[in-house]
Amino acid sequence: MQGKPLTHQPKHISAFGVVNAYAKNPKTLQKKIQKKIKHGAIGIITQPVYDLESAKILLEMRDNANAECCPDKKKAELIFGVFPITKLRTAQFLSAHVPGINVPDIWLEKLRIAHERGVEEEYKVGFELSKTLFDDLKALHPKIHLMTANQFNVAKDILI
Numbered sequence: 001m002q003g004k005p006l007t008h009q010p011k012h013i014s015a016f017g018v019v020n021a022y023a024k025n026p027k028t029l030q031k032k033i034q035k036k037i038k039h040g041a042i043g044i045i046t047q048p049v050y051d052l053e054s055a056k057i058l059l060e061m062r063d064n065a066n067a068e069c070c071p072d073k074k075k076a077e078l079i080f081g082v083f084p085i086t087k088l089r090t091a092q093f094l095s096a097h098v099p100g101i102n103v104p105d106i107w108l109e110k111l112r113i114a115h116e117r118g119v120e121e122e123y124k125v126g127f128e129l130s131k132t133l134f135d136d137l138k139a140l141h142p143k144i145h146l147m148t149a150n151q152f153n154v155a156k157d158i159l160i
Helices: 026-038 052-069 088-097 105-117 119-140 152-159
Strands: 016-019 043-048 077-082 144-146
Touching (some): 016 026, 026 043, 088 105, 088 119, 119 144
Parallel strands (some): 016 043, 077 144
């Protein structure tokens, strides 16, 4: 700007980070969370979470990372990623091909049975699993990033 001051003060930009929702070695995941916090992240958004126990572990990791990293600074928050699954094919793809996502076997089995009964049953079962998970996560920790791949009706129905 040719050495002249800006006419409008720029707004503050907040730093966020992302992490996997699941790891075979939780210590590695906690170190990644801690590193992001140390570098200024005020929020950590996870890959989609599909079970409450994983969510509780992630919250514990966040607490530990905050305590170990920067006890005197503002604490970073955790934001659970939620991606509703309404098709067996989607569940299988996420489970097999997306690192850091763990779709529980019970979900795969329920969707497999529903898939055999037809598209409507498959959608119904997947939606019910996703809605229950969303409600349970919201009760545990209400900071959630809902990802719907442009299926806005699914988002609307999940939020109701």
